[in-house]
Amino acid sequence: MDGEGQVQPAQAERWEILDGGKRYIFHLRSGLQWSDGQPLTAEDFVLGWQRAVDPKTASPFAGYLAQAHINNAAAIVAGKADVTSLGVKATDDRTLEVTLEQPVPWFTTMLAWPTLFPVPHHVIAKHGDSWSKPENMVYNGAFVLDQWVVNEKITARKNPKYRDAQHTVLQQVEYLALDNSVTGYNRYRAGEVDLTWVPAQQIPAIEKSLPGELRIIPRLNSEYYNFNLEKPPFNDVRVRRALYLTVDRQLIAQKVLGLRTPATTLTPPEVKGFSATTFDELQKPMSERVAMAKALLKQAGYDASHPLRFELFYNKYDLHEKTAIALSSEWKKWLGAQVTLRTMEWKTYLDARRAGDFMLSRQSWDATYNDASSFLNTLKSDSEENVGHWKNAQYDALLN
Template sequence: MKHPVALTCCALWLSSLSSVAVAADVPAGTVLAQKQTLVRHIKDEPASLDPAKAVGLPEIQVIRDLYEGLVNQDAKGNIIPGVASKWQTNDNRVWTFTLRDNAQWSDGTPVTAQDFVYSWQRLVDPKTTSPFAWFAALAGIGNAQDIIDGKATPDKLAVTAVDARTLRIQLDKPLPWFANLTANFAFFPVQKATVEADKNWTRPGKLVGNGAYVLKDRVVNEKLVLTPNTHYWDNGKTVIQQVTFVPINQESSATKRYQAGDIDITESFPKNLYKKLLKDLPGQVYTPPQLGTYYYAFNTQKGPTADARVRLALSMTIDRRLMADKVLGTGEKPAWHFTPDATAGFTPQPSAMEEMSQEELNAQAKTLLQAAGYGPGRPLELTLLYNTQEIHQKIAIAVASMWKKNLGVDVKLQNQEWKTYIDSRNTGKFDIVRASWVADYNEPSTFLSLLTSTHSGNISRFNDPAYDKVLNQASLETSEKARNTDYNAAEKILAEKAPIAPIYQYTNARLIKPWVKGYPITNAEDVAYTRTMYIVKH
């Protein structure tokens, strides 16, 4: 995504024609396969197909096909029209979106501005218990945080349907990139009549969406089958006639099924097979950079990791260079900051850890742990939680070995299936937990806001007034240079207090069959709509 630039004092209108919308763009002369079916791997069974209940990538990939927000992203991450055909702001504070008149739900009824008002009010309503309610507050929508905190009712959210096709949003502070945020799944609309008619409304035959596809079939832990939504406004450009998402949490199993011809696109592959796959599958192995960070979150509220000295010692003894080069080895970079280096608007200052050798880091870590009261006579014992996947197990074993060798820490490894892991993570039932964050938009605050005290995604329960203050200050800055200074100050606090231990920066490693075209591999946020893809004759 290009870094958003502050708008001028004059109104800026962005309008669209269907020709610039995200849809399959098949070059002239291309011979398509007669059978346009696609099988996509996802890493786990989706937790929910309700946009307000989504928590991770397994469900988000599917949700992007079932629903559509005000804007979409193109192959490079730039925002382009979605349900909205154009949008306007004079001051980056009041935004007006004009909805296209042919946007429809999958039951044929019109998508209106009131649908967005209802959906966004539902998102922040405490009764919904949405894990992404915070996103509305981060976006600065008026009264969002008060509603989330129970200090105001959902109808006070500063989102108004001026008429059926005009949506107006009042922000509590200017935000030049607000339109970019509306591409996020949390802001996708849901149909009120459907949601309120049946608590099981996300099941096949009941789910009414406004995306390019509808849910035809679902077998838990086996498959989700989607077919084109004939009422989708740009359905004429949809080429793939059936997409099946298969949840497989073992990368080796997914890779074997890919090699057997059962899967067309994988979400990942075993790192140790990288060189072999390059040789065996020429032109099918992709590892471009992705705006994401793999990290460990420490429980800052209870147990040994409530002590910042313990957290910092553990973070220091993770050999990030070794992890990136040897344990992973597919282009990942050591994470010396939480915010990836490639994030727009972020010029990282070298961290103290980055400028030290691993031997120096290990020595300092031993001193810190001894100061915290741990050593040979009182060994530190911890549990490391991760969700079931081979790569997470591999990383956990490597890190636990580093902690044992350099600090004498006894680590119990605990793996759980996705839904159980999410519950344990959300309820604080861990000492250390594996986590990751992939950008919701291309700006540093998508990462750094995660550690603010009021953020529901703050897994470590980190609470630092100075950190909250500098992030709030960044949100008020009018220049990119000033924001970058604040973001680096925030990173410095994270480095000193160590509520998390960033380990590596993601690459978008995956396998794609050579006859599958239209996958947006250059999108650093990995926003991949099936409607942009097609199968060529092979």
């Protein structure tokens, strides 16, 4: 993808779209190599895609190929078909043929996501499940891993075997593990880093003190919270609606996070072809929304003598903590809710979410491609991201 979000040839020099958009033939460039000098072939793509949907691999993005409607992907993920039946095949070393179950207008944009990258079949054949250990990994991008110090930094160096290495300007890139934007900004000011996120609240001051150095770009992202519908109290839609009604989205977007757009839909307004809307009830004054919410909680059996109690779960980061505090304060103020905050490091947070070990959990989604379906698919019944287990057959049918 280029800087304007348009699909560009990369490892494929050209492609053909056949059968009304249900079949794609990709022609790979000549001379593609892995970083160890071994040739990169169409079979590496076939193996990568088959591994992605194979239940034995347990990829968290297995459903991505089903969302792309690649032939038999959904059946394979569900354990109802063999991986060899996936709609992708290498007709020779440089030709990849993909068959879809139905036309997908944005299919080529989906190919920029790492789940559909190739894997080195020769390394997997040699090392098996250890193929992805740093000492065994090979690469086909602009950089290769040079050093990885857990929770500290990752260092990557230029890959001389990369297909466009002559245009790779940087010789080395170092990524630092920082748990808040303030630290990153302070290190930038000290000349210790070249690029970092900045605290949103300091942006006006940064624009004055560092003119020309700040870049503000739209991001295809939504920040939201997931109810666990399999546990009380959020198995009751009245409780869920009460909390939904009493969130001051403008306050959190502008004052807590800064430079954010209040979310009235899961899909952000910057997504191509999408027109956001605001539900009538969110346009009502907060006083009316609070009255509606209190009535719903009373119907559900909660009042001052029996207040709503629950735990709000988020991964460790300064802005996530500020958001959680703001939300819990609002719900206590408006509804008398007693909210306990729980935070974890990223990996344990993900594990807990997947295991359903939460009541209300922070979640974020960055578009994997520029279409509303990237966001909407996260709430399908079979989506790996649907950790709250919301299910609606009509919703699923519309997306299919």
